Amino acid sequence: MQPVLTNDRMKRADRMTIESGTPSLVLMERAAEAVVAELHLSFDLRRVLVVCGQGNNGGDGYAVADILRHQGINVTVFAPCGTPQTPEAIHQAHRAAKSGVSVTDNPELATYSVIVDALFGIGFHPPLPEAAKRFFIAAHRAGVPVLAVDVPSGVGATDCDDAAPVAAVTVTFAAAKPQHYLYPGAFHTGRLVVAEIGIATDTADIFVSTADDLRLIPPRRADADKGKFGKVLAVVGSADMPGAGYLAAKAAYRVGCGLVELFGDRTTTRTIGAMLPEAVLRPDAFSDPQKLLSRAASVHVVLAGCGLGITPTRKRAIGALVRQAAVPLVLDADALNLFGQNFPKADVPVVVTPHVGEFHRMTGLSVAEIKRDPIGHAREFARKTGYTVLLKDARSVITDGATAFINPTGNCGMATAGSGDVLAGIVAGLIAQGAKPFDAARLGAYLHGAAGDLAKQQRGEYGLMASDISQNAEIILDRLNEVLR
Structure with a gap:
């Protein structure tokens, strides 16, 4: 059996890990490294668009862009909902900018080989903002494959925005979340990769049978x-x-x-x-x-x-x-x-x-x-x-x-x-x-x-x-x- 953490239990596990001595920025770096590893395994990285939100999910995205830039990969950031707001996301955005990661306000979707969706995380409650809806609808029409970070944007704990992307792969951290397996979220998750980043899952009371x-x-x-x-x-x-x-x-x-x-x-x-x-x-x-x-x-x-x-x-x-x-x-x-x-x-x-x-x-x-x-x-x-x-x-x-x-x-x-x-x-x-x-x-x-x-x-x-x-x-x-x- 494999553990499944609800949003609340995941936040608690995350907090306990930080309080026990692992800095939140270290966890963010580990998450980004796991996403980059999956990108190399599963996608054409000719040109990567990372869609970043204002919170820590966006921080993961900025960290992904920074790593890709250092690897010599053509990567661009798009932030349709505004600039980062949490300390961790602000830190990662500054690092990415310092590394020379380019930012666009109007991505030409047909020119990208993969989209990294780091807009909204597990704490999201539908509906999506209009700017995000327009983007994901256009991305779907363009046929660009999507890797979702933690959960596809627009997928909530109990419901889902119709415009949420249908990811080819979702990389989540520590444990799967119920919405990865339960519909309608399961429609959008694609192949699920659970990355170990040093967060304990022993508080889980939900599991997936194996x-x-x-x-x-x-x-x-x-x-x-x-x-x-x-x-x-x-x-x-x-x-x-x-x-x-x-x-x-x-x-x-x-x-x-x-x-x-x-x-x-x-x-x-x-x-x-x-x-x-x-x-x-x-x-x-x-x-x-x-x-x-x-x-x-x-x-x-x-x-x-x-x-x-x-x-x-x-x-x-x-x-x-x-x-x-x-x-x-x-x-x-x-x-x-x-x-x-x-x-x-x-x-x-x-x-x-x-x-x-x-x-x-x-x-x-x-x-x-x-x-x-x-x-x-x-x-x-x-x-x-x-x-x-x-x-x-x-x-x-x-x-x-x-x-x-x-x-x-x-x-x-x-x-x-x-x-x-x-x-x-x-x-x-x-x-x-x-x-x-x-x-x-x-x-x-x-x-x-x-x-x-x-x-x-x-x-x-x-x-x-x-x-x-x-x-x-x-x-x-x-x-x-x-x-x-």
């Missing part, structure tokens, strides 16, 4: 039987949506679960069982919640909701399950819709896997509010209920109310019917094998996205189906098992 985290999935013993790999009780499917139950149950098997039992009405369990002969059928009515609780007592995890449908008897049964079950629960789709905004307390770990629309119904927040701060809202719900939240979106967020993870895998081809059912099955299958529920949620999201990325390579985004994701999950696990273990 493939190496899959080491947390319990290893498989060569002498184990199916009981060692866990049992899932899948309370899924209905007459209208048996496929959702099938996809979820199959996904649990695909990630290594030893046994899946299907609980539901006789017609639905038989329908799913015909598609998935490996499943054990436990047909029963929902009218007596004790029957469901009895079955739940004999497994390692219960998966409920995928295609389940909403009826009064099912609502009572799932409510009893949440209040009285003795094993972890994974609740998806209709198991979430059943409760509205009144989720009961549970004595066992509960993982909920809503998409943004379901989370809107669960919280009363608008979709726009959720998308502006998915980490904050998911955390609040997790703290209130005690559940682990896997909030599904183009960049899913996973949190237990304290620590949060952003999942970096996946693609828009996965926005297809059944994809969420596969994810819920993966999470349940990992819990059955002994993964902690919070770990299963974040690792399941990573694995689900990686399997979808492989499916994109195989089929493209247009023809990708949920069953492709499920099938590829086992391939991803086996590949990573060879590398990581």
